[in-house]
């Protein structure tokens with residue numbers, strides 16, 4: 001990769017101005033960026049901004065954009081909260097070498113369709129803090145079309161005692177998931193997220209609505225899996241067919257619901 005100018009700002013304001021004025025490219029771990037970008041005019045490295053901390057606050061967990069996937073995997077606070085589902089999901093991505101490099105900021109900003117990071121976060125009460133745009137729900141953030149033109153500063157997960165479960169199917173341990181799903185439960189209120197459809201993770205709103213007015217048991221878990229499979233869109237790619245993904249959705253959503261109830 002050819003980089004003409006490499007900036008390492010010491011304030012977020014400086015970083016944002018470079019993004020705006022120079023149309024700079026933000027680099028997280030660079031693991032994914034390097035696969036695509038061959039030439040970059042201005043690269044913006046955020047590693048001098050102290051964004052590499054996971055902070056356990058009273059009502060929330062704040063994860064700085066430069067926190068690596070490996071830090072999340074090994075974080076005691078993330079292993080303790082949400083049934084450890086976020087740590088477990090992320091701990092299964094590729095190998096330790098990649099997880100030591102890839103950041104949560106890059107993983108969320110990239111809005112990758114195959115993401116095993118976004119799916120479990122979307123099933124929780126998660127927010128993305130942007131330097132200019134402020135705090136926005138992860139769901140709304142995923143809806144932004146095109147380049148975000150902002151700096152992802154941190155990811156905030158509200159600590160509301162949710163139980164959570166993450167499920168995925170992949171052909172080999174280092175491949176992208178064919179489908180993944182996450183479900184969380186707080187006091188009978190369930191959130192269902194399905195990713196790698198192969199589109200980016202999305203909430204199964206109709207299935208969630210159905211469970212709100214249902215008794216939570218195996219029968220309704222099966223029904224919710226079917227509703228999720230009907231309401232979400234699936235596609236074909238080299239890893240799996242639309243039909244296979246539709247069937248996986250039913251099974252993974254049901255399994256995750258059974259775990260959290």
Ligand SMILES: Cc1cc2nc3c(=O)[nH]c(=O)nc-3n(C[C@H](O)[C@H](O)[C@H](O)COP(=O)(O)OP(=O)(O)OC[C@H]3O[C@@H](n4cnc5c(N)ncnc54)[C@H](O)[C@@H]3O)c2cc1C
Nearest residue numbers: 026028029030031032033102103105106107109115116152
């Ligand atoms: C070989 C390989 C296999 C992988 N397999 C999987 C997998 O199975 N499952 C999975 O979930 N993930 C997988 N990933 C993706 C990985 O988990 C990360 O999501 C990815 O590498 C992005 O993180 P990064 O820190 O490397 O970001 P970068 O590559 O540095 O950046 C990614 C994008 O985000 C932008 N960006 C980065 N940080 C910020 C920020 N703070 N603010 C605004 N924009 C920002 C960059 O400009 C770029 O557009 C894989 C990656 C690789 C390289």
